Amino acid sequence: MTDEVILAAEGVTKHFAASRRRRFGVGKRPPVRAVEDVSLALTAGRITAMVGESGCGKSTVARLLARIYPPTSGRILLRGKEVTSPRDYRRDVQMVFQDPFASLNPFHKVYYHLARPLKLHGHARTKAELDEQVAALLERVSLTPVEQFMHKLPHELSGGQRQRVAIARALAVRPVALIADEPVSMLDVSIRLGVLRLLEQLAREENLALLYITHDIASARYFADDILVMYAGQLIERGPSERVTDDPAHPYTKLLLSAAPDPDQVDDEPDDTTDHGEPPSLISPPSGCRFHPRCPVAMPECSTTAPLTLTVAPDHRTACHLYDPATVADQAAR
Amino acid sequence: MSAGEPVLTIRDLSVDYLTGSGAVHAVDSVSLTLHRGEILGLAGESGSGKSTLANAVARLLKPPAVVTSGEVLYHRDGPDAEPVDVLRMGKNDLRRFRWKELSVVFQSAMNSLNPVTTVGSQVADVLRAHERTLSTQDRQDRTVELLRRVGISADRAKSYPHELSGGMRQRAAIAIALALNPEIIVMDEPTTALDVVVQRDILREIRALREEYGFAVVFITHDLSLLLSMADWIAVMYAGRLVEHGAARAVHDQPRHPYTLGLLRSFPKLRGPREELLGIPGTPPDLRDLPPGCPFHPRCRFAVDACSSEAPVLTEVQGGQWAACLAHGGSYGPVPVELSGRSR
Numbered sequence: 001m002t003d004e005v006i007l008a009a010e011g012v013t014k015h016f017a018a019s020r021r022r023r024f025g026v027g028k029r030p031p032v033r034a035v036e037d038v039s040l041a042l043t044a045g046r047i048t049a050m051v052g053e054s055g056c057g058k059s060t061v062a063r064l065l066a067r068i069y070p071p072t073s074g075r076i077l078l079r080g081k082e083v084t085s086p087r088d089y090r091r092d093v094q095m096v097f098q099d100p101f102a103s104l105n106p107f108h109k110v111y112y113h114l115a116r117p118l119k120l121h122g123h124a125r126t127k128a129e130l131d132e133q134v135a136a137l138l139e140r141v142s143l144t145p146v147e148q149f150m151h152k153l154p155h156e157l158s159g160g161q162r163q164r165v166a167i168a169r170a171l172a173v174r175p176v177a178l179i180a181d182e183p184v185s186m187l188d189v190s191i192r193l194g195v196l197r198l199l200e201q202l203a204r205e206e207n208l209a210l211l212y213i214t215h216d217i218a219s220a221r222y223f224a225d226d227i228l229v230m231y232a233g234q235l236i237e238r239g240p241s242e243r244v245t246d247d248p249a250h251p252y253t254k255l256l257l258s259a260a261p262d263p264d265q266v267d268d269e270p271d272d273t274t275d276h277g278e279p280p281s282l283i284s285p286p287s288g289c290r291f292h293p294r295c296p297v298a299m300p301e302c303s304t305t306a307p308l309t310l311t312v313a314p315d316h317r318t319a320c321h322l323y324d325p326a327t328v329a330d331q332a333a334r
Numbered sequence: 335m336s337a338g339e340p341v342l343t344i345r346d347l348s349v350d351y352l353t354g355s356g357a358v359h360a361v362d363s364v365s366l367t368l369h370r371g372e373i374l375g376l377a378g379e380s381g382s383g384k385s386t387l388a389n390a391v392a393r394l395l396k397p398p399a400v401v402t403s404g405e406v407l408y409h410r411d412g413p414d415a416e417p418v419d420v421l422r423m424g425k426n427d428l429r430r431f432r433w434k435e436l437s438v439v440f441q442s443a444m445n446s447l448n449p450v451t452t453v454g455s456q457v458a459d460v461l462r463a464h465e466r467t468l469s470t471q472d473r474q475d476r477t478v479e480l481l482r483r484v485g486i487s488a489d490r491a492k493s494y495p496h497e498l499s500g501g502m503r504q505r506a507a508i509a510i511a512l513a514l515n516p517e518i519i520v521m522d523e524p525t526t527a528l529d530v531v532v533q534r535d536i537l538r539e540i541r542a543l544r545e546e547y548g549f550a551v552v553f554i555t556h557d558l559s560l561l562l563s564m565a566d567w568i569a570v571m572y573a574g575r576l577v578e579h580g581a582a583r584a585v586h587d588q589p590r591h592p593y594t595l596g597l598l599r600s601f602p603k604l605r606g607p608r609e610e611l612l613g614i615p616g617t618p619p620d621l622r623d624l625p626p627g628c629p630f631h632p633r634c635r636f637a638v639d640a641c642s643s644e645a646p647v648l649t650e651v652q653g654g655q656w657a658a659c660l661a662h663g664g665s666y667g668p669v670p671v672e673l674s675g676r677s678r
Contacts, residue, residue, distance in 0.1 A: 053529040158617045188379040189556060190633075193600050193613035215529065222602030222611070245604060259534040261559045262604050275485050276531050278499045 005080070006209035007065060007093060007177040008041040012074035014060055032282050034060045036233045037074070042177055042209035047200065049212045049224035049241065051256070053279055057233040058213050059098075062181045065211065066095040078177075091121055094170035098182040100162035104154040110165050111150045114138070117172040137168040141198060160191035167198065177209040178202070185215065196223055217260055221245040226315075229253050232280055232290040235309075239316030249318040252291045289321065301327060340409055341517055341550050342368040342391070342436075343417070347404030349386050349395065358621045360386040362574040363404070365648075368518065373544065373551040375565030375582065377558045377597070379618055383574040384554050388520050391552070392438050393420060393428060408435065411517065434464060437511035439504075441523040446507055447495040453506040454491025457481060460513040480509045485539060501532035505539070512543065520552045525560070537564055558597045562586045570594050573619055573629035576648060580655030590657035592634045628660065636661040 015031035035057045083089045097103040118124040141164040143149040184192040203210040227244040229237040237250040277294040292302035349361040361383040378384040407417040440446040484505040525533040569579035578591040589595040596614035616633040631641035648658040
């Protein structure tokens with residue numbers, strides 16, 4: 001395993017224009033600020049999980065990294081270089097989507113889905129090569145007997161099997177980085193584990209840099225080496241996965257962890273409020289720290305100044321005023 | 335109202351979907367009892383028949399679904415009230431039964447709320463339809479009170495569903511279900527489309543409301559981990575059959591059916607050391623072509639020869655805990671300790 005950074009984002013921002021037309025002639029609508037100044041790095045052979053609620057921008061980050069959207073500002077670097085040709089980029093970075101019922105063409109057989117990337121990227125030239133490589137791909141994602149699955153249509157497969165086909169398709173171009181956007185959230189509980197294990201095994205054995213995007217922080221803890229927590233378009237905490245889940249720094253990460261259903265722990269916290277609010281609008285996000293309206297420990301500066309990203313422990317960083325020595329001293333003095 | 339008495343008894347209920355390629359046995363002779371003020375969690379994967387069962391109880395099934403056998407007895411409150419079979423109710427009885435005695439909260443509140451009227455008027459609608467004697471002023475007061483009770487402020491009563499967030503819409507749907515103070519609320523995946531923080535808030539709200547109003551809940555979900563902290567009783571369904579039911583704690587601590595065990599060990603835990611996850615191999619069966627014997631045997635790690643020929647019967651394995659499994663029925667004792675997932 002090497003520590004080579006495969007894919008990196010530097011200060012990536014994405015704003016979606018709400019409407020190109022003028023609204024009643026009084027000016028343009030403000031944009032949706034989906035992702036704001038996100039920097040991250042994916043390393044070969046390591047699994048990085050990105051956790052957050054729906055609407056926090058995690059899928060947008062995935063699509064920016066896969067270059068499905070161009071970023072509004074910031075750079076995406078593949079092995080330290082910006083790649084301009086989309087074809088070269090796709091050969092190295094692939095994506096697995098959330099919904100395997102939508103990501104496979106219902107009119108084509110499994111063979112077609114896997115043969116097409118092999119042909120387009122020139123990995124297989126003859127029919128014999130193609131057959132052999134399609135079989136090998138199916139073997140790698142444990143869809144056996146291979147001959148049987150090759151000639152099936154998507155509707156003949158279960159959700160888990162379809163997701164395996166989608167993973168095999170992503171692997172066909174022999175990528176160095178794989179972005180999996182909620183790969184198991186549409187699948188039944190009993191088959192999720194198998195698909196996650198497959199992804200884990202691929203990352204380790206093939207030295208892939210894997211970004212696993214999920215809303216389930218427990219699975220992130222289990223499968224990932226590092227966890228990135230997103231809130232309202234910003235990265236608010238990052239660190240080794242056990243560290244982030246066992247000793248979270250940011251109040252939002254704490255809230256997320258306490259809300260995850262945990263059968264071993266009866267929900268008997270003294271804090272039994274039934275309303276913790278909801279994520280803010282990204283059209284006009286709150287000033288200062290975007291979490292301050294929901295934060296139980298918000299301080300006056302939280303609503304005025306945006307927190308800087310601070311190091312709380314080796315490799316463990318968070319964007320919260322609580323860890324800013326200047327703020328803490330200021331609070332103590334008052 | 336007295337707690338502990340049965341309020342709904344499902345006996346031997348079977349539902350088929352009549353399709354061109356033969357009947358699909360979506361629910362296969364299920365018997366269950368719901369007690370007053372109790373939360374009964376019904377867990378199962380997609381296609382396990384849990385929603386079909388709930389719809390049968392609420393008499394919401396439409397062709398091609400047909401109830402082929404069984405009865406659903408509703409026990410009216412009162413010392414000498416006779417239980418009535420919901421499945422044989424006439425139009426007028428059904429009209430009185432629905433919403434007043436049993437109401438439903440559906441999975442996606444976006445689809446169950448009317449997009450072109452305000453949430454306040456939708457709550458008022460229920461009152462207008464069922465309590466005709468109520469004056470306009472009283473109705474308005476009740477509406478505001480109901481919305482307030484589920485955590486929606488009075489000024490939001492004039493909001494349209496699209497102006498509310500997912501969690502707020504689900505709260506509004508709960509307010510509508512509560513409007514006539516029913517005995518039973520069927521909740522079909524009420525929090526599946528919501529984020530975890532909002533989900534926990536809604537679950538706590540449901541439990542707080544249950545304490546206050548004393549209704550019983552049939553809580554349907556695919557997420558067993560949710561039920562363990564939420565429900566009093568848990569019933570697990572697989573391929574249309576009930577495979578295990580018992581007190582929530584007992585099912586968690588000592589699962590008796592290998593499927594329940596597999597489900598419990600399929601999701602990683604947030605705290606404690608990383609333990610090995612078992613998972614369940616294979617995929618759920620096709621209901622048109624069920625394996626012979628126990629439908630779970632091709633995926634079961636404890637399967638014995640008899641499992642492929644003999645269908646297991648739901649038997650009581652330990653005080654109040656029932657399982658339908660040949661290998662771990664009564665005489666086999668609990669699931670082996672090294673596999674039962676108690677590492678704490």
